[in-house]
Each structure stands twice: as C-alpha cells, then as structure tokens.
Amino acid sequence: MATTAVTAALILVAGCGGNDKKSESGSENKGGESTTTSATPSAPTVPSFDPPKAFSVAAAYPVPDYEGREMYDDTKVGMVGQAALFVNYRGLTGHDIADPNKLWQIKSTEAETTTVSGVTDPMAVKVDGKDVAVVAYAQSDKGNGTQKSKDLVLVQWIDVASGQKLAEVSTPVVAAGGPSVLHISGAQYDPETGQVAIGVASSAKTSTVYADPQTKKGTELPDVLPGAVHNGVVAAAKAESKENADDAGAVLVDGASGKVTKQIPLKQGLLRPIGGGAKHAFFYGTVYPKGGDEEVASLYSVDLSTGAVVKSAPGLSARDSGGYQCIWDQATSIVCTKLQPTGPKEILGFDDSTGKKAWGFTSDSGQRIVPRVTAAFHGVVYVQTEKQPVLLDAKTGEDLPSSNPSPGETPSGSPTSGASPSDSESPSGGGSESPGTSAGGNDMSLYNGTQMSPDAVSPYGGVFGQLPKGSGYGSNDVQLVSIVMKPTA
Template sequence: MLRPMVATTAVTAALILLAGCGGDDKKSDAGSENSGGTTSSPTPSAPAAPTFDPPKAFTAAAAYPVPDYDGRGMYDEPKRGMVGQVALVVNYRGITGRDVVDPSKAWEIKSAAAETTKVSDASDPMVAKVDGKDVAVVAYAESDKGNGTQKPSGLVVVHWIDVTTGQKIAEVSAKVSTLQGTGDLASGTPSLTTAAVDPETGQVAVGVVTAGNAGSDQTVFADPATQKSTVVPGLSPAAVHAGVFAGTPSKSSEKGDGSVSLVDGASGKVTKQVPLKQAYLEPLAGGSKHAYFYGHKEASYSGGTQGEAFFVIDLATGAVAQTVAAAPSDFDVKVACLPDQATAVVCSSTTQQGHPLELLGFDDSTGKKTWGFTDKSEGRVVPRVTAAFHGVVYAQTEAQPVLLDAKTGLDLPSAGSSESPSAGETPSAGETPSDSTSPTAADTPSDSQSAGGSDMSLYNGKPESPDAVSPFGGIYGQLPQGNSVGSTDLQSVTIYLKPTA
C-alpha cells in the first residue's frame, strides 16, 4: 500500500504570506533589466524559510497566476522547475522566476528579442551549477523569418540564467535548418525532442527535429563556458557529462542493428559506437554517470509492443552496464526517466492513455537496477511519477500524492497530519509569524490575495504531487478556476508547496 504524502491547505494570512513581508533593507540583485530580462522593483528581503533535504511533507501556501498572452500556440503548455528557492515557469514567451521565500522578487527573460523570430518549442527548465552559481538552463526552438537578404532559418537557442539575480549569464544560438517558407508549419520549422544537461558544467545536448523534408533529427551540443555550439546530424541525445553525450540514430533499422554513439560535444566526433541489436532506441533522460535508452526489436509492429528493454550505457566507457527486460504490454507505451539529482534514476512506463504500467529504480553510480514493480505486482499500485529529488520519488495515485524511497522503491511514511485546517482554525505556534515578521495593517492581504502576487482563491483545494522539488518545497501546475477577477485570462496557476517536514 502506498502511503499518502501530506499536503494541507493553508488558508490563513500567516501561511499565505510565506514570511514575505518585513525583514532587513537589503536590496535584490535583480532590480534591473539585463539581457532581455525584466525584474520587479527591489523590496526588503524576507526572513529565511524552513528547508528540508529532501522534503517529505508539504502545505499549499501560495497560488501564482501564469498570464496568458496574445498569439500563444495550442501546444504551448507551461513547464515548471525549481532551483533552490526560485520557482520557474517556461513557455514559448520565455522563462519567469519567483523567489518563494520572498515572492516579491520576480524576474522574466524573454525567449526571443527580435520581432522576426517566432518560438516553436521550449524545453523543461534544467538545473545546473555554473561558476558556483545556481543556474536554470532552457532551450528554445525558433524560426527566424530572415532580415534583409538573409534567408529564413531554424534555430536552437539555449539560455543559462542565474536564478538568484534573474540575469542571463550565457546564450548560445545554433542554426539547425533553412526554412522553406515562413509559416508555422513551413518545411524546416524546428521542434525539440529531448534535452539533457550536465549539472556540474551546465553543458547541454538538445535533440531537435525539423518539419517536412528539410532535415532529420539532430543534436545541438552547447557549452556556457565557451558560448559555442556544435550540431551533430542523425542523432537524438539521452545524457551528457564531461563534454561527451550519448545519442542514438533517429531512424528505425529493419536489420536490427540500432546502436548508441558516444560523441565528443565540442568537435561532434563519434568516439565510440555501442551496437545493441535493436530496430530503434528511444533516448531517455540520463543521470550524471549513465545514459538510459528504451529499445524496440521491431521497426514496425501492430497489436502492442513486444520485446522491449531498458539499456543503461556508461557515459565514460560506453560499456553496457545493464539490460532490463520491460514489462510486456498489449498497448503502445510511453517511457520516461527522471534523475533525483543525487545517485538514483527512476524510470516509468505508461500506456498512451496514461495508465501506469511499470516503475523501475536504478543506482546511477553503477547503472544497475535496484528495484521495480508492475501493475501486475501483488499488493502494489503503480503511481504516476511527477518528480524525484535527493532520494525521494514524488508520485500521484488516483487517490492521493505519495512518496517512495528512490533507492528501494518502498513506500515512505507520511510526516505530520493530512487534515486541512478549516476557516476557523488557527495555525500552530510554529506556523505563526513572530512579532518582528508580522505584516503591518497596510501590508495585510485580503481574504484571497497575498503580497508577492499570490491569490489563494485560484487554488482548487486538491493537493497534487509536485512537478519540481528543492529543499525549499515544491511546485505544480493547476488549471485556472475560482472567482478571481481575470482568471479567464490565465494560462495556468502555479501552486507552491511549502515544506513542513
């Protein structure tokens, strides 16, 4: 039986404020515009927030609206991440950051500055350390309609942003195609397939495919230190580490000779090929030591998926660390892997309709499978994995959010109470701000509105498993709802989960 994750609704001003008022007069470093980014006016800093590494219980503490915008495409859905105490939201418009300790500190960096450029895709925000700074990395697929005598072209543009200041520290642009025409579906319009980051260097490998007959899958390798890129044709990447990425050919092979290639990112040179005797392989998000792939033995098939397996490849040597047979299914499946930013990687498979089939855990230091179960396992329900962080897997069942141990797959016990306080209840003493941090009368929010842009009337009261986690808590997305004025003009709502244990 999976144990529920605590998620209680905070309805009092003390919890909504997140200690966002009062404090010293230190100014934010992000109080100016830089490299396409704009920030809010500097405000006094807030007291330190509680942290847990990893957090195992939460309370819903803030609801931040994500405004809609003119010209948004139908596939432009917000993607969320968390770096330290900064919550991130990415869409085609750009990336925004909000300090969850002091929500008045917010910034935004646009995806493209030129009016002739249109964004056609965006990656999830990725986490890295660059020169000791906490950095968010995001990649965009863009179409440059051309200027003067220049032909239209397809681009992959990567931004590295210091989340503390909201300033861009590096940007790399790589040309991946020349567009034939300028419409949204013009031949050569790029879109992203996979994206991987080396958390120690910030180097990225981004998979891109272009529409029509303008080109096949490619990998863009980009380095923030040199601010240079390399385009490697014919490969889709799974993982990158120490300047080397692991990728696989994008086309199926009737001969069953599908393989994995190790590539030196700076030069684009293939240093090793690893034959796996598969018709084709799907690249999955890797850890810092290994790359993970999902193999298919047949190039085309009907009536379900058969003979698939997980392959784990050592990024340093190219050795096959593990081959794990996948659970059989009568349906086509979707497979994904998530690293926990420590030593574990969790992989899951679901049907195309979203029914969870299998959950596997790997020790990324060795590449070996450590645990796993399927929807056929007695006494276990396969949850939908939403995040992994420092030894904990965060997941959602039909009934509630749950926690699993990333090293063993066992349920983690809940901490605290799962009951939500009623409107008349008072938070415990530990949740009440001290006199020195209590807001003044002028700062006190209304029943639903709080300082820093949170509007708890947007929260639907149904806690969900977080999409991204740090020691400062977690966040997830929710569809707009409620009676808040202008809620119909929102693309989504970001729910911040304050850690309590």
C-alpha cells in the same frame, strides 16, 4: 479580489513578450535581461531540507493566457534554489519564495522575426557556485535584412537569485531541404557543469544541440537524440541506417567538437533515449525477431566513460508499455514509468552507478499501486496516487514516511473557505493590500485546497501546476496556477 489579481498578473507577465510596459515599481527591461519588481535590500531566509519530505502551501501565482498562444504552448513549472519558476514560449518567470515581492522575467526572444515552437522544462544546475536555471527554446528566425531564414536552438542560463542571464548560446540547426518547424525531442543536463544536450526534430531530420555556459558555444550533433550528458560527453541514440536494417544503436560523442568517439551497436529496429544520470544513459529499444510477428522490447544502459552496456527486460510488452520515460534524482537513481497512460502500468528504478535495474513492479503484480511520478530529488521520488502525494525511496522503491496532510485535511498555509490570507502571508506585509494586487501577484484564493505531489523540487521547496478554478478564471484569463510550497520537514 480575483479579477484584480488576474489583471495585475497579466500586466506583469506581459513582459515575457509582445508590447511590454515598464512597471512603475520595477526596473526597466533592457535587452530582455530581466525585470524585477520591489526588490528588497536583503532576502529573507527560508527553511531548507535536503531532500524535503513534507510541504506546506505558501503561494499561488496565476499564469495568464494570451492571445495567439500556440496549441502546444503549455506552461511548465520548475524549482531551482529559492526560485519557483514557470516557462512558456514567451519566456521564463521566477518568483523568490523567500520574498514574494521579488519577481523577474526573461524573454525567449527580442526579435519580431523570430518565432518559438518548443521549450524545455527549467533545468537546475550550478554555474560558478550559483543556483542557475537553464531553458532551451526551439526557434525559427524568419530572416532580417539580407539574412536567410534559419532554425535555431537558443539556450539561456539564468542566475535565479538575481534574475540575470549568465550566458546565452544560439545554435543554428541545419535542416535538410531548408528551415522547417523544430520541436523539442528531449533535454539532458549536467548539474555540475551546466552543460546541456537538447534534442530537436522536424519533418526532415533529428539532431542534438550541445551547449556549454563556460565556453558560450554550441554544437549541432546531427542525426542523434540525447540520452545523457556529463563532462562534455553526450550519449545519444542513432536511428536505423534504412528501414528494416535493425542497426539502430547508441553513440558517445564529444560535445564540443561533435566527434563520435564510440559506436555502440545495439541492433534495434527502434531505439529511443529515455533519460540519463551522471554515469549512464538509458535507452528503450524494440525489434521484430526474424520470423516473429511481435516486437521484443529491451532496456539498455550505456556507461558514459567506457560505452559498456547493461541490458534489462521490462515488465511489460512493447505493445503494453509503448516505451518509457525516466527522471534522475541528481544523485544515484533513475526512475522510469511506462509512456502510455492507458492499460497496465509499470515503474522501474535503476542504479546510475552500475546501470542495473534495482527495483520495479507493474500494476499486474497485485500488491502495490503504480503511482504517477512527478519529481525526484536526492534519493526521494515524489509520486501521486489517486488519493494523495506519496514519497518513495529512489534506491529501493519502498514507501517513505511523510507528514504531508491527509486527504481532506487543509494544509498549513492554505486558506479556509471564505478566508483571506493573513497579514503575514501578504507579500506587502501590511495587511491592507490584497496579495493579488502586489508586485508578485500572489493570490491564495486561486488555490483549490488540494495539495498535490510537486512537479519540481529543491531544498527550499516545491511547485506544482494547478488548473484554474471557477468561472472567473476561464481559458481566456489564466492558463495555469503555479502553487508554491515551502518545506516543513
């Protein structure tokens, strides 16, 4: 069963790039728009909770590895509306959690002369009232005919219900000294408008690409990296004018025109964007004080409307933290954790409406364990401790009650040892066909039985990535297993 599951999945996901073949049960992939298989006349309904606070494992999808995959091409998972997603350099794949037979795929490129060197996580936005996934790729076009080589940022907006592209914007990035390898250096999005600000970097420069699904246009904002985007305004970090100038600061930029509307001097030696919400962008800065020999670290929030600044002191030194990374709950809270995986740890919560620190603690505080933050959604922070998934209140940082399985308990919907999924769990519903051989590729035998904190959440469920298990699923076969969970509370 396991080998059959991988074979079926390899055939399906090969459509994300290379020489793809048309599935006998699916529709032809024309122009890279979408490939769907075994679509049903009407999608079943699934329970929804906003936000979900408990989950049950429902499906396991293998993500096939492929020959020639780049070292940094790690598959990222996402959750938008009723679709569980995974994306890599080849493209974006979506599984409808209400109908496991329904699968679609969008390629990252159709041109053989275009290579991909970076991709964002799937971002969840609304466009014309539809649940839409946004992905951005850093690309290099080697040229075609008389066209010169160029670097690009490609942004795609996909309706997750239909698997169709609603918009696509390809923006050239002008690199000093000519084209070079681009890497994604951050991505911010506006869930209300679908606008995105994608940070890219190369050996020659850094810049931000702003793109809008309504106008279908993109603008390069040179020499800055994005901290937040909302209603066409991008807040970004600008580096020092020269070494030891200590004049790194923030700017507000009109995304469509690229015009800087406000300069915000923060007088930092190094300034990094770490995340943003609808009202504030957040930055981490360090500077060596005159006559001092140790960096002083600060956290800043910048109001997207006025440029007003709020300064906070992190609980850890610059040496111990190495910076911070933040996640927005798409409501009112920003949650940040230290960047370095070793040494003391810290978690912080900010109020997006004021830009002020609301709560926080470090591993040196002695009272609580600093968990690993995996996702945040509408007031809930989803975290993982060494023993179990935990929920935190995004506004206060306090633990929330959860009815998720206790450690060692088999979650509802997961297979017991040696058991196969029931007929009702099979995508075909007939019971005579293994889920691994169905159009969707669901194979619950891939699930290792340990439910983890979700990497992405929507009202309709969550998803997390699991490393393959067993010798039958080595690095030559499966890169990752996408574990999909339905909400139960």
